[in-house]
Amino acid sequence: MSTLTDTAPTRSRALSNSAPNPRPFRLVRHSLALAKRSLIKTWRTPEALIDVTLQPVLFLIIFVYVFGGAVAGSTHDYLQFLLPGILAQTIATGAIAIGVNLNTDIAKGIFDRFRSLPIPRSAPLVGAVLGDVVRYVIVTVSTLAIGYVMGFRIDTDLFRAIAGCLLAVLFALCLSWLPVLVSMKVRTAGAVQGVMFALIMPLSFASNVFVGADTLPGWMQAFVDVNPMTHLVASVRGLFLGTPLGNHVWWTLAWCAGFVAVFMPLALRAYRKKI
Amino acid sequence: MTADLVIEAEGLVKTFGKTRALQGVDLAVPRGTVLGVLGPNGAGKTTAVRILSTLLTPDGGTARIGGFDVVRDAERVRQSIGLTGQYASVDEDLTGRQNLELFGTLLELGRSGARRRAAELLDWFDLTDAANRPAKTYSGGMRRRLDLAASLVGSPDVIFLDEPTTGLDPAKREDMWDVVRSLVDNGSTVLLTTQYLEEADALADAITVIDHGRVIAHDTPEGLKRVVGGQTLEVRPSDPAQLPRTAEILTQVGSGAQADEVRKGVLAVPVTDDAALTESVARFATAGIAVTELSLHLPSLDEVFFTLTGRTASEDDTTRPTEVAA
Numbered sequence: 045m046s047t048l049t050d051t052a053p054t055r056s057r058a059l060s061n062s063a064p065n066p067r068p069f070r071l072v073r074h075s076l077a078l079a080k081r082s083l084i085k086t087w088r089t090p091e092a093l094i095d096v097t098l099q100p101v102l103f104l105i106i107f108v109y110v111f112g113g114a115v116a117g118s119t120h121d122y123l124q125f126l127l128p129g130i131l132a133q134t135i136a137t138g139a140i141a142i143g144v145n146l147n148t149d150i151a152k153g154i155f156d157r158f159r160s161l162p163i164p165r166s167a168p169l170v171g172a173v174l175g176d177v178v179r180y181v182i183v184t185v186s187t188l189a190i191g192y193v194m195g196f197r198i199d200t201d202l203f204r205a206i207a208g209c210l211l212a213v214l215f216a217l218c219l220s221w222l223p224v225l226v227s228m229k230v231r232t233a234g235a236v237q238g239v240m241f242a243l244i245m246p247l248s249f250a251s252n253v254f255v256g257a258d259t260l261p262g263w264m265q266a267f268v269d270v271n272p273m274t275h276l277v278a279s280v281r282g283l284f285l286g287t288p289l290g291n292h293v294w295w296t297l298a299w300c301a302g303f304v305a306v307f308m309p310l311a312l313r314a315y316r317k318k319i
Numbered sequence: 320m321t322a323d324l325v326i327e328a329e330g331l332v333k334t335f336g337k338t339r340a341l342q343g344v345d346l347a348v349p350r351g352t353v354l355g356v357l358g359p360n361g362a363g364k365t366t367a368v369r370i371l372s373t374l375l376t377p378d379g380g381t382a383r384i385g386g387f388d389v390v391r392d393a394e395r396v397r398q399s400i401g402l403t404g405q406y407a408s409v410d411e412d413l414t415g416r417q418n419l420e421l422f423g424t425l426l427e428l429g430r431s432g433a434r435r436r437a438a439e440l441l442d443w444f445d446l447t448d449a450a451n452r453p454a455k456t457y458s459g460g461m462r463r464r465l466d467l468a469a470s471l472v473g474s475p476d477v478i479f480l481d482e483p484t485t486g487l488d489p490a491k492r493e494d495m496w497d498v499v500r501s502l503v504d505n506g507s508t509v510l511l512t513t514q515y516l517e518e519a520d521a522l523a524d525a526i527t528v529i530d531h532g533r534v535i536a537h538d539t540p541e542g543l544k545r546v547v548g549g550q551t552l553e554v555r556p557s558d559p560a561q562l563p564r565t566a567e568i569l570t571q572v573g574s575g576a577q578a579d580e581v582r583k584g585v586l587a588v589p590v591t592d593d594a595a596l597t598e599s600v601a602r603f604a605t606a607g608i609a610v611t612e613l614s615l616h617l618p619s620l621d622e623v624f625f626t627l628t629g630r631t632a633s634e635d636d637t638t639r640p641t642e643v644a645a
Contacts, residue, residue, distance in 0.1 A: 073424075074424075074425055077421060077424040077425055078421075078425075080421075081410060081413065081417075081421055084412065084413055084417060085410070085412040085413070088412045088453065089412065152408060152411070153405070153408040154408055154409065154410050156374055156402075156404075156408070157402065157408060157409070157422075157469065157470075158425075159373070159374055160372050160373065160374060160397060160400065160402040161397060161422070161425050161426065161473075162394055162397040162398040162426070163425050167425075
């Protein structure tokens, strides 16, 4: 520690005359800097990517080869039907991780440091949400890759396939404000996981992910028809396979807007209140 | 407002459920000085720092940093403060350098500015060799240095250090003290909380003692030591038979009081200046008395509290929850 006695390289910042917010787009720039932090953390702990790499692979293999023959008559037909559903399901469960991570992060205290900095209060949350885009891209790529190996083929064109992937990523990005809100409201990371699982499971199973909705009892069809997951899956199916799109893309986008409009302000408010 | 007060708090009140963490605390720190806030766990030190650093809103009272209200002008306050405590920490998954560069970016230093400032601080805190390792691999002392470096990225005018040396070994503690001194030499104003009178005495221009969310004393270190008693010289002669002669010598070098046997085989006497230590060593040598222990120390926090309040600080720990916000 010999250098500690050197003169501190500190130029005291003027207290009074520096006007705050001198540069524009602070929220964007700060959020991106903080998103980079999330990326570095993801990069450092690749095992945290298991939910977005291994889960779609396992689900596809198990569901296709266990149920394919019974549900669709052939495993290949079922794979074509199921893959867009599995993509939607894993990308939605992949959004749970942000809640778990934020809950741990806040307990560790780095967020107190952020809160003592002259940055927009929402920047750490927005940054964390943006940083997770990489995880959603990984889900999409690994689902399509294993699907391809198993024999899944896109029946439309590259343009519509990419649009389907982007729609799924956008859905997860907007939905992730829900786990962010939950992470502010419950005490432990485990509880975030539990609450989110209870919310996501009905959404993904009471839907058209595994079977067509027309086989379900009427009361459940009513739920399935409004389930955002149904609209996402139908949209991705249409964009990948050329099945009728109807209004599903619009409904999906409406749900995305709804998630952000409702959960983002609530999450930010809960974050401000949290001690 | 007195022009020269950089940190001012009047009548701060904060309640967590049934715990009254602060019950009207006043603090004042003139520019370029160090205020030591001394108190046991649960006294309200951390709560006070969190209010002053805009992390908590007080239930009552006001506080200003550089003239800006910590509630109404929180944004302006955040531009001029640096905060180091067990809670305001760094990201353990990021390297030391990535942490400092992240804070530099967030503080609008620009890409190259952030990089330069990070390198400067890493060098200053002797962390350059460890700069590219994740912070979770750092030792306790390195972590504290990185935490402190992180709070200095924006060259803040006002620095809050919440128990900066708790848990550090004595050598590391002295290093940290050197850092604090050089910050003050550069014109920073520092508010430091501590559980050690020794630390407050070594660093602070003034000491505020708080207990149960109230200020129970505010004075210079000298003034406080006059009240609570100065240093004590403790000696253990190797041969218990020498105790009477040792006591005689101690009484002569001491500030007038009789030397007492405070523990079995250990004699203690209050002294007024450091020279008493060297003088006693010389006298023991002349008298041919061998000693196994010889130490000079300030009253412990317990002793300070006993003098100020008539009860010991540690008594409270069993009857009160520890600091809620900690």
